[in-house]
Amino acid sequence: MKNQHINRRDFLNIVGITAATTTAALYGCAPKDQRGSGSKASSPVPTDQMTYRTFPGLGDKVSLLGYGCMRWPTIPSPDGKGDLIDQDAVNELVDYAIAHGVNYFDTSPVYVQGWSEKATGIALSRHPRDSYYLATKLSNFSNYTRENSMAMYRRSFSELQTDYLDYYLLHSIGGGQGMKTFNDRYVDNGMLDFLMKEREAGRIRHLGWSFHGTSDVFDEVLAMHDTVHWDFVQIQLNYVDWRHATGRNVNAEYLYQELEKRNIPAIIMEPLLGGRLSNVPQHIVTRLKQRRPEDSVASWAFRFAGSPELVLTALSGMTYMEHLQDNIRTYSPLIPLTDEDKDFLEETAQLMIKYPTIPCNDCKYCMPCPYAIDIPAVLLHYNKCVNEGNVPKSRTDENYREARRAFLVGYDRSVPKLRQADHCVGCDQCNEHCPQAIDIPKELRRIDQFVEQLKQETL
Amino acid sequence: MLRKIRLIAATLCFVLITLLFLDFTGTLHGWFGWLAKIQFLPAVLALNVGVVLFLVLLTLAFGRVYCSVICPLGVFQDVIARIGRRGKKLPYSYSPALSWLRYGVLFVFVLALVAGVGSLVALLAPYSAYGRIANNLFQSLWMWGNNLFAYLAARVESYAFYEVDVWMKSLPTFLVALATLVVLVVLAWRNGRTYCNTICPVGTVLGFISRYSLYRVTIDTDKCNSCGLCARQCKAACINSKEHKIDGSRCVACMNCLDVCRKNALTYAPVWKTKKQATGTEKPEPEDKTNLSRRRALSATALVVMGSALKAQEKKGEEVIMKRDGGLAPIKERKEQEKLTAIVPPGALSIRNMRQHCTACQLCISVCPNHVLRPSGDLMTLMQPEMSYERGYCRPECTKCSEVCPAGAIKPITKADKSSVQIGHAVWVKANCIPLTDGVECGNCSRHCPTNAIEMVASDADNPKSLKIPVINTERCIGCGACEHLCPSRPFTAIYVEGHERHRVI
Numbered sequence: 015m016k017n018q019h020i021n022r023r024d025f026l027n028i029v030g031i032t033a034a035t036t037t038a039a040l041y042g043c044a045p046k047d048q049r050g051s052g053s054k055a056s057s058p059v060p061t062d063q064m065t066y067r068t069f070p071g072l073g074d075k076v077s078l079l080g081y082g083c084m085r086w087p088t089i090p091s092p093d094g095k096g097d098l099i100d101q102d103a104v105n106e107l108v109d110y111a112i113a114h115g116v117n118y119f120d121t122s123p124v125y126v127q128g129w130s131e132k133a134t135g136i137a138l139s140r141h142p143r144d145s146y147y148l149a150t151k152l153s154n155f156s157n158y159t160r161e162n163s164m165a166m167y168r169r170s171f172s173e174l175q176t177d178y179l180d181y182y183l184l185h186s187i188g189g190g191q192g193m194k195t196f197n198d199r200y201v202d203n204g205m206l207d208f209l210m211k212e213r214e215a216g217r218i219r220h221l222g223w224s225f226h227g228t229s230d231v232f233d234e235v236l237a238m239h240d241t242v243h244w245d246f247v248q249i250q251l252n253y254v255d256w257r258h259a260t261g262r263n264v265n266a267e268y269l270y271q272e273l274e275k276r277n278i279p280a281i282i283m284e285p286l287l288g289g290r291l292s293n294v295p296q297h298i299v300t301r302l303k304q305r306r307p308e309d310s311v312a313s314w315a316f317r318f319a320g321s322p323e324l325v326l327t328a329l330s331g332m333t334y335m336e337h338l339q340d341n342i343r344t345y346s347p348l349i350p351l352t353d354e355d356k357d358f359l360e361e362t363a364q365l366m367i368k369y370p371t372i373p374c375n376d377c378k379y380c381m382p383c384p385y386a387i388d389i390p391a392v393l394l395h396y397n398k399c400v401n402e403g404n405v406p407k408s409r410t411d412e413n414y415r416e417a418r419r420a421f422l423v424g425y426d427r428s429v430p431k432l433r434q435a436d437h438c439v440g441c442d443q444c445n446e447h448c449p450q451a452i453d454i455p456k457e458l459r460r461i462d463q464f465v466e467q468l469k470q471e472t473l
Numbered sequence: 474m475l476r477k478i479r480l481i482a483a484t485l486c487f488v489l490i491t492l493l494f495l496d497f498t499g500t501l502h503g504w505f506g507w508l509a510k511i512q513f514l515p516a517v518l519a520l521n522v523g524v525v526l527f528l529v530l531l532t533l534a535f536g537r538v539y540c541s542v543i544c545p546l547g548v549f550q551d552v553i554a555r556i557g558r559r560g561k562k563l564p565y566s567y568s569p570a571l572s573w574l575r576y577g578v579l580f581v582f583v584l585a586l587v588a589g590v591g592s593l594v595a596l597l598a599p600y601s602a603y604g605r606i607a608n609n610l611f612q613s614l615w616m617w618g619n620n621l622f623a624y625l626a627a628r629v630e631s632y633a634f635y636e637v638d639v640w641m642k643s644l645p646t647f648l649v650a651l652a653t654l655v656v657l658v659v660l661a662w663r664n665g666r667t668y669c670n671t672i673c674p675v676g677t678v679l680g681f682i683s684r685y686s687l688y689r690v691t692i693d694t695d696k697c698n699s700c701g702l703c704a705r706q707c708k709a710a711c712i713n714s715k716e717h718k719i720d721g722s723r724c725v726a727c728m729n730c731l732d733v734c735r736k737n738a739l740t741y742a743p744v745w746k747t748k749k750q751a752t753g754t755e756k757p758e759p760e761d762k763t764n765l766s767r768r769r770a771l772s773a774t775a776l777v778v779m780g781s782a783l784k785a786q787e788k789k790g791e792e793v794i795m796k797r798d799g800g801l802a803p804i805k806e807r808k809e810q811e812k813l814t815a816i817v818p819p820g821a822l823s824i825r826n827m828r829q830h831c832t833a834c835q836l837c838i839s840v841c842p843n844h845v846l847r848p849s850g851d852l853m854t855l856m857q858p859e860m861s862y863e864r865g866y867c868r869p870e871c872t873k874c875s876e877v878c879p880a881g882a883i884k885p886i887t888k889a890d891k892s893s894v895q896i897g898h899a900v901w902v903k904a905n906c907i908p909l910t911d912g913v914e915c916g917n918c919s920r921h922c923p924t925n926a927i928e929m930v931a932s933d934a935d936n937p938k939s940l941k942i943p944v945i946n947t948e949r950c951i952g953c954g955a956c957e958h959l960c961p962s963r964p965f966t967a968i969y970v971e972g973h974e975r976h977r978v979i
Contacts (some may be wrong), residue, residue: 084798096800128797378799384911385479385961386802423635427627431865432804436921440962441913449800459920471871 031158063346063386064115067326069279072220072245074147074180076327078320078345080118080281081111082378083134084125085331099126107338108137114342118327120281121148122185123166123173131173139175149181149281151224155447162202167209170215182209182218182283183248186449187235188196188227196235210242217350220245224283226449229264232272233337234320234368239276246326248281250449251357252291253318254366255284260373261451274324277330284330285319286312288375295369295401305358311336313344318359320344321351370405371397373450374459380454381443388433389444389454395428396461405464409473412414418468425465435462475741476728479541487548494607497617497637499840499873502511509836510601511880513675518830519881529682537679537728540669547725548760550661554708563705564664567713570720575670575677582674589825592855595833599673601783602653604834606854612839613639638844638864642666643974646835646848646856665708666696670723680722680799687743688722690731692717696738703730704740721742730743805963807863816860816952816972818867820875820883821892823975831882832859837874843867845954846874857882860896862954862970867896869923869953892923896971896979897952899927899945905960905967908932918943918956918968926950927968948979 036362065078086104088097091119101186108119117200120138121130131150138146150170154163171177184200202374223246225232236247250259251266259265273280286292292312294302302311306366319328328345332338351359383389399405411417425434435458444454489505496502506523509515512931516524528539539549571851578597585593595601616639635965641647660667685954692703694717704714707730711723731739744891804813814824821827838846843865848856858874860867872891874882886894899918907915909932926949929941943956945968952970960966 095803121797124798127800128800140702381798382800382802384802386804388801420632423632426635434799436959437917437961438915439907439915440919441911441915443913 016449022251025226028104028285054276059342060346063116064342065114065320065345067279067328072279072326074220075108075117076147077115077117078325078327078348079111079116079316080120080149080327080329081129082329082331083118083121083254084121085333086126086130086133087333088126096127099129101136102131102134105137105140106386107332108134109140110335111332111342112141115346117146118149119146119330120181120329121174122151122153123170126152126153131170135174135176137150143176147180147190148176148181149183150174151172151185152200152209154205155186158203160196160205163199163203163205164208165392173400178217178219179220179451182212183221183222184209188224188231188234189449192228192231193234197229206242211333212307222246222281224248225269226250226263226279226451229268232264236272236276236278238253239278243261244278246281248283249273250284251280251282251325252285252287252315253317254287254291254363256318256363257360258363258367260268264449270322270324275316277324279326280322280324281326282319285328286315286330286360286376287373288331288377290371290373290375290397291315293398293401295403295426298365301362301365310344312340314359314362316344317349317351317355320348321356332377345346367402371400372452374452375447375450379447379449383438385437385439385441386433387438387458388429389434389437391429391460392435392458392461393452393454395425396457398428404466406473414473418471422465422468435459435465438462476732477592479538479728483542483551486543487545487552487703487861490603491607491611493877494604494836494839495612497612497616497619497840497842499842499877502840502873502877506877506879509600509834512704512834512879513539513544513679514598514832515519515834515880517943518832519879521881528679532679532682535688536683536690536721536724539677540666540676540725541681542559542728544599544675545607546599546657546673550657550666550668551708551717551727553658553661554665563702565705565707565710567704567707567715568710569713570711570723571671574672576708577682578672579674579677582919585884586829588735589828590853591831591857592853595831595856597672597674598647598834599669599675599843601832601834601856602657604832604836605646605650606657608835608839609642609647610654613628613969615624640844640864642838642847643663643850643856643937649856664710666710666723666725668723670709670711670824676725677722679740683722683724683726686721688726688741689744690726690728690739690741691717691722691744692719693740696736697734698736698738698861700735702733706730706733739892740782740850762946787801807966808964808968809861810957810965812969812971814897814972815851815974816897816954816970817858818860818871818874818883819891819896819927819944819951819976820845820878820886821896821976822884824972825974827857828854828883829882830880832880833857834879836877836879837883840873840877842871842873860954862957862973864958866954866958867952892951893979895951895973897972898947898950899952899956901943901945901969902965902969903942903966905962905965906942908942910962912940915961916941916943916961917961921955921959922950923953923955924951927956951979 015453058178066075067078068075089100091098091329119134121134123131125131126133126352138148152163152167170179187426189195199323209218209221213221223235225247249266250263251270255263255266257265270280294311299311302314316328316330319325330337330341330389332341372393374390374397376390378390378393380389399421402420403413404420406414406417437456438455440455442455448454480853486508490508492501493505493509510521510913511524511528513528516528532539542548582594582597616637619634621635626632626634630633645948657668671967697717699714704712708727709723709725711720712730713719728741757820759805792960798940809859817827833848837858838848845860845862845865845867847861849859869892870888872886872888875886907913919929925944927943928946930944931937932942933939952973954970956968957966957970960968
């Protein structure tokens with residue numbers, strides 16, 4: 015199996031290089047936009063056409079596709095308890111990404127049960143250090159002390175096997191109690207001063223922050239730019255959040271415009287909303303496919319995220335090779351959205367917000383639930399059923415029987431019985447971790463009641 | 474011809490009854506549930522006069538066709554015997570009736586029935602014995618097959634099949650089923666219907682009647698040349714060809730002997746039409762089968778004793794909690810709470826009714842979709858169903874067990890009936906309640922109680938803002954176990970259900 019993969023990769027590399035050479039040879043006489051003949055999905059993945067972004071202040075040439083290391087593939091642990099990162103698969107994905115022009119890798123000490131940095135470090139240490147940019151974060155959520163924060167900072171260096179970090183982020187500003195939490199985590203313990211000194215010393219090349227929260231916190235932290243000089247800011251941006259942000263999130267249009275005023279490069283997270291902009295209701299698929307039949311549904315979201323000029327890179331947590339390949343295609347090179355495209359996506363967003371899906375992006379920050387609920391799995395199953403029309407409103411619905419069966423059978427398939435919503439005690443420990451500000455116990459209770467109505471046929 | 478009719482009818486009955494035990498969805502019961510209800514012992518226990526009368530008349534008219542067609546254990550033995558005698562044309566021989574054993578077992582059986590020793594009744598009853606084998610040994614294979622289909626269905630996004638849990642519901646019952654199977658296979662493989670004619674109490678009772686049946690197989694002494702072919706073809710070992718006599722109490726009316734006679738000396742006809750009727754008493758011929766039967770009886774008893782000593786092994790869970798993103802908290806396996814009184818399903822009326830009527834055929838356990846019912850491990854009620862809520866609870870929309878019970882141990886009830894039958898009551902265990910142990914809000918028991926019997930009140934009466942704990946109104950509680958199953962405390966719950974000796978209607 016492993017050999018086959020390597021062979022396939024080598025094969026693709028060779029084909030890619032060949033194709034690139036051919037393309038290069040033809041480039042002079044071919045119009046810029048035109049691609050080779052044949053279906054896009056079956057054509058080789060280009061190795062040398064990635065769109066890169068540079069900004070005068072940064073000095074880096076960053077691939078528009080950034081690798082988010084939050085969703086590395088896992089395999090069941092040999093001792094039967096939980097999952098472990100599938101390092102072979104990680105290596106394969108990283109090698110493939112680098113071979114196809116991706117050079118930005120974004121991780122955090124808390125990702126993938128705390129294993130992401132180590133796995134990313136192992137995979138990247140097999141490549142020259144100057145062939146990629148490394149981003150990680152100060153994710154001191156549960157313990158704000160200086161000692162703990164310093165330990166976390168040092169741990170990143172050892173886990174990532176490096177003596178400098180290209181991008182360092184204050185992780186998830188706006189969570190908790192807004193500015194108070196921000197001050198507790200970074201200002202009062204002196205960590206921000208320390209990190210600025212580290213930047214001067216060259217161990218951090220660029221300092222910035224990622225944001226999930228209300229606009230007042232965003233404004234206030236952004237205003238610190240005058241004293242701190244933020245090299246970049248990471249925001250949630252996609253064609254739904256552009257003008258229809260959910261929960262306490264701020265519309266991306268506002269966030270982007272604020273950054274634009276100060277000319278601060280933006281790094282984009284959640285361009286695909288954890289797959290929610292790929293796994294959409296059928297009529298939306300039809301709508302997007304009709305406009306560009308050869309492009310994937312996801313490519314629209316990535317083109318939207320990559321089109322604004324201030325975007326340095328758009329992060330995608332790619333678990334599967336197929337997703338990586340699709341995203342590389344989308345950005346090799348980026349075909350920026352036209353104004354008509356933007357209007358079209360805004361209309362699409364308006365169609366999508368009519369669906370009562372729960373804005374869960376499967377980031378797993380809420381996990382592990384101390385009472386063993388698989389929260390994202392429950393929410394994702396519900397969303398899937400919403401999108402597929404399997405959430406009946408009443409017993410008299412035309413497809414009630416099929417929808418009921420699909421919901422209930424699918425529920426047991428997606429979530430083990432003891433990890434389903436009916437086991438939620440409502441302790442509320444998850445809520446503070448949710449960057450989308452979902453009231454998780456409330457949603458779980460709603461789903462539980464719906465399941466009861468389906469089971470007891472009292473809908 | 475008669476034999477062919479018997480074969481077809483028997484195959485049909487056998488396959489359908491087996492399917493009743495395999496079908497965990499309970500859908501087949503809608504059409505063929507009656508097949509379980511016409512079984513002799515369940516009908517007797519259900520006081521189903523119509524069925525008992527029908528079976529008595531059937532036997533009086535045609536002999537023990539019940540044993541050849543309706544009884545799944547009888548047909549099952551024929552299947553084994555058929556495989557066993559492959560190649561051998563004339564495998565059997567006449568043996569005199571082991572009357573002392575037959576009547577002895579029947580006596581013990583009736584005694585156990587009257588005394589309410591359900592375990593012994595269940596052990597000897599033929600239909601239940603087959604039910605246990607089908608449920609414990611065949612249903613798991615069926616379910617694994619289903620799970621394979623479910624796995625394939627999941628891959629193609631089809632909801633036609635769903636996965637079901639396959640688990641060892643009770644080791645003693647499993648071992649009893651296994652031992653019964655081994656004994657049956659050995660007996661049937663070697664000597665056909667030995668079980669039916671020496672152990673089976675139903676066989677003995679029907680034998681009393683079939684002795685005087687209208688239709689019976691007789692030997693025409695004019696035609697008979699005493700070749701003994703019929704005796705060597707008789708799986709019931711009831712044809713004494715030397716004396717031209719057939720023991721009507723043991724003949725199961727299989728008709729195999731009719732075709733084998735070259736002189737057409739055997740006929741199955743009304744008794745008044747037969748020319749001559751052999752008379753005379755049986756000559757006891759001691760054979761080594763006695764020992765075998767005794768050994769079987771002894772081993773069966775030994776198993777009952779052994780059963781109580783065997784308890785399922787509990788696994789120890791391990792817990793490591795770190796706030797890092799992702800991962801699933803381990804789930805400690807739930808441990809069963811010691812109960813003073815067992816819980817039996819709504820419709821059972823009382824523990825006593827259950828004990829007196831249940832033949833431990835496992836049909837209710839086969840269909841319980843919530844994994845609530847399992848065989849009892851108690852010596853007196855061994856293998857009879859009881860309820861426990863580790864894997865699920867008795868859901869309000871389900872009345873499956875009451876629909877399938879053939880013996881009147883669980884009487885048919887409606888969903889409305891069910892919601893007002895108190896089968897037990899919830900008990901709070903302060904030491905395990907998470908608002909007190911973990912300091913977090915909970916109330917999951919209260920939230921899921923279908924009768925609103927649980928109210929959340931401040932744990933500190935003086936401080937209305939203190940974390941809330943459940944108080945149970947036992948008058949409203951029906952004992953469904955929703956609270957127990959959904960209680961987050963593990964391995965022992967903070968709320969559990971105690972059974973009621975007699976169910977009450979609220």
